[in-house]
Amino acid sequence: MRKLMLLGLFGFLQAGCSEEKITKDFLNGEWICNQKVFKKSDLEANYEEPIKTERQKRIFKFDGDDLYSYSSKTGEKEYLIKIDAINDDSPQVENTEDEKITTISKFKKDNSEQWTWIHEVIHFSKTLDLSDSKEKYETVCTRIK
Structure with missing residues (x-):
């Protein structure tokens, strides 16, 4: 009996600790979004204070599997990302002749009325004509009721 209770508790904890997936139904609608933008020219340096902070009312809608944001x-209308x-949150890498661009996006459902999107783009120059840089966008959106 004790083993059965421990197994049940373990299953409950595992289910409770998993991150909830973000769905189309959750994202569709009107949101107030607060965004902080960070930039650095040194790829090894930590981000410090944001260079820009913005608060906007946004409308998010899907067209098929593509998410769009509307001011x-x-x-x-601005294309954001595919639902998949x-x-x-695995990095996406694009190689061009002049640079390697790594993009990392992580969506997190904070609760039933709020989500966070961390989007980072790292530019690594392959030539002397371009300089290395990185930028990060931290966006927290709260549903408008």
Whole structure:
């Protein structure tokens, strides 16, 4: 009996500790988003103070598997990401003739009314014409009721 209780407790803890996936239904709608932008030219340095902080009302909608963000002021449409990539935080690497670009995006559902998106882009120059740099966007969005 004791082993059965411990097994049940272990199963409960495992289920409770897993991160909840973000779905299309969750993201669709109107949100207030606070974004901080960080930039560095030294790839080894830690980010310090944000160079820009912005608060915007955004509307998120899916067209098929593609997530778009709309400005509530201008209606301007911006492609963000595919639904499959939202729950996959593995780095994406693009190599060009002049640079290697690594992009890391992590979405996290904070609770039923809020989510966080950390998006980092690292530029590694292959030539002397370009300099290395990295930038990070921290966005926290809260649902408008």
